[in-house]
Amino acid sequence: MDLESVSYVIDTFFAIFAMTLIIFMVPGFAMLEAGLVRTKNVSAVLMVNTMIYSVASLSFLLIGYSIAFGDFGSDSMSKWAAFLFQMAFVGKVINIMSGGVSERAKVLPLALFTIIMGAFIYPTVVNWSWGTDMLEGTFLDISMYDLAGSTVIHSTGGWALLAAILIIGARRGRYTENGGVRVIPASNIPLVTLGAFLLWIGWFGFNGGSVGSIASKESADAVALTIMNTNTAGLAGAIIVGAYMYFRYGKLDITMVLNGALGGLVAITAGPDLYNIYTPILVGAIGGVIVVFGVSFFDKLKLDDPVGALSVHLLNGIWGTLAVGIFASNGDTITLMGQLKCIILVGIFAFTVSYIVLFIINKIVPLRADNDEEMQGLDVDECGVEAYPEFKRAF
Numbered sequence: 001m002d003l004e005s006v007s008y009v010i011d012t013f014f015a016i017f018a019m020t021l022i023i024f025m026v027p028g029f030a031m032l033e034a035g036l037v038r039t040k041n042v043s044a045v046l047m048v049n050t051m052i053y054s055v056a057s058l059s060f061l062l063i064g065y066s067i068a069f070g071d072f073g074s075d076s077m078s079k080w081a082a083f084l085f086q087m088a089f090v091g092k093v094i095n096i097m098s099g100g101v102s103e104r105a106k107v108l109p110l111a112l113f114t115i116i117m118g119a120f121i122y123p124t125v126v127n128w129s130w131g132t133d134m135l136e137g138t139f140l141d142i143s144m145y146d147l148a149g150s151t152v153i154h155s156t157g158g159w160a161l162l163a164a165i166l167i168i169g170a171r172r173g174r175y176t177e178n179g180g181v182r183v184i185p186a187s188n189i190p191l192v193t194l195g196a197f198l199l200w201i202g203w204f205g206f207n208g209g210s211v212g213s214i215a216s217k218e219s220a221d222a223v224a225l226t227i228m229n230t231n232t233a234g235l236a237g238a239i240i241v242g243a244y245m246y247f248r249y250g251k252l253d254i255t256m257v258l259n260g261a262l263g264g265l266v267a268i269t270a271g272p273d274l275y276n277i278y279t280p281i282l283v284g285a286i287g288g289v290i291v292v293f294g295v296s297f298f299d300k301l302k303l304d305d306p307v308g309a310l311s312v313h314l315l316n317g318i319w320g321t322l323a324v325g326i327f328a329s330n331g332d333t334i335t336l337m338g339q340l341k342c343i344i345l346v347g348i349f350a351f352t353v354s355y356i357v358l359f360i361i362n363k364i365v366p367l368r369a370d371n372d373e374e375m376q377g378l379d380v381d382e383c384g385v386e387a388y389p390e391f392k393r394a395f
Contacts (some may be wrong), residue, residue: 040377236262
């Protein structure tokens, strides 16, 4: 076997291994969301996550990949491995949205939106950023650096979530008439913790695999640095949020600490291969702070997000992409203004198209469960199976 063939085999295995790590994020999102919602909605949340993985992946296979990248093909690895790696990303965009509308969104309309997102909306953003770029040469040319998708994946999902929340509204009883916020506690903290750490592990494939190759000394070093910086940002996000919660409230809220870690991971995703070993500490710490203040900010606006996805994914997707322009600008291919321009263009497209699609779907198949269904819990009406049938459900 010649050296070129060995490199081909190594990179093919690397892509499949990275894809497998990313797929660990499927149960990660499922467990995180299942633990954060009330017991009466857990089966519905798990059903939504299952449908997202299945529907989004098939939509991307049949339609989305061609829009994003053109024909199947790769010179450096098996074209099937290259496809599988890209396919692993697509469901994460909708997972970001689904968690934020849980406890009141119905399964079928979310599945319909998943088809459109997986087949058209997300692939279009990918085409502009990582693919053949249909906008190249125009004033809308997307030239940002976004290694693994702080904007392409996380902000795109966050903008879709914002559109969905504006259409669907808050959970019943979440906000009081005098402007107060009613706390709805998580139902299963161990599941939240398991889900967050599955996501954290999956991020190593998410970012490390996006380097694209590991078959040379230089690329192996790049992969290792990328994974190390990814982990560092998550650590910094968790620590800064834990410290803030303790000194501000005298309590260590595990859900906020874990979301702080996830915020740091989102923030580093745009450029983990560009930084030295110290910059991710700052990027991740700022990401954690953004989560803390973002949750309060969105509650003040009465944008009900049970899992904190707007703060974790939308705000930190924006911050992470800007951070590349701040800390890794080279005055040529990477500039702060270039990063900002692309954030704005993707944001306008993702929010506008998602809002229009969701608005139309809502007119055909209502997105929101009615009051009686929401009171009873979506498990009964949507799934016919309760996750915790021996528990007395709290209305």
